[in-house]
Amino acid sequence: MERLGTHRCRALSTVRQAGVILAVVGACAAGFPVQGVGRGQDAVDPPRPTRNDLVRPLGPSDEVLMLRHQRLQKGAHELYYRASLFGVWPWFERLGARMTGQWQVVFPEGGGSPGFDEGYRLARYASFEHWRHTRGALSRAL
Incomplete structure (x- = not known):
């Protein structure tokens, strides 16, 4: 009896492992993200060191905080x-x-x-x- 029970547990374990493997392979084939990158997406840029003490000009996409x-x-x-x-x-x-x-x-x-x-x-x-746009016509002279 014990051998039959042990054999059943091993058989169920093998079936579960096969099911998990098939699910992962199926997900990859269906286009689900692998390691965070999916179809039509670019890989995320690695982090870059930033220096706050270096002067750099404001770019067109840089947000601005105004403290009054x-x-x-x-x-x-x-x-x-x-x-x-x-x-x-x-x-x-x-x-x-x-308004913050x-x-x-x-x-x-x-x-x-x-x-x-x-x-x-x-x-x-x-x-x-x-910001200049919200100031009106006089701010164009800044």
Whole structure:
């Protein structure tokens, strides 16, 4: 009895292995990706070292982040934020810009500027030309 049971287990194991091999061969023949590259796809470029301390000109496909600093009347930051959120940002988003965030500078007790609030806004543009396009006619002179 034991030999018959052992023989059945070996036979099932062999059938499973053959099934797995056939499935892999069939997937390759059907054009499923092998090692991450499928039909009509290029191989992924290997990583290249990048030097951030080297100057290089902006290319047409380089995204641009613009950080703006605002000085506002004391206590007016919340009003300014709401006006930006519901008025300015939707218009810029229709032009393709993406608002990343807006922050109010908070100083410790006794620090900061007594006459005004300070804030920063960060926005992302598809390229420098895209940013210039959102500035209007005067930005063409930049």
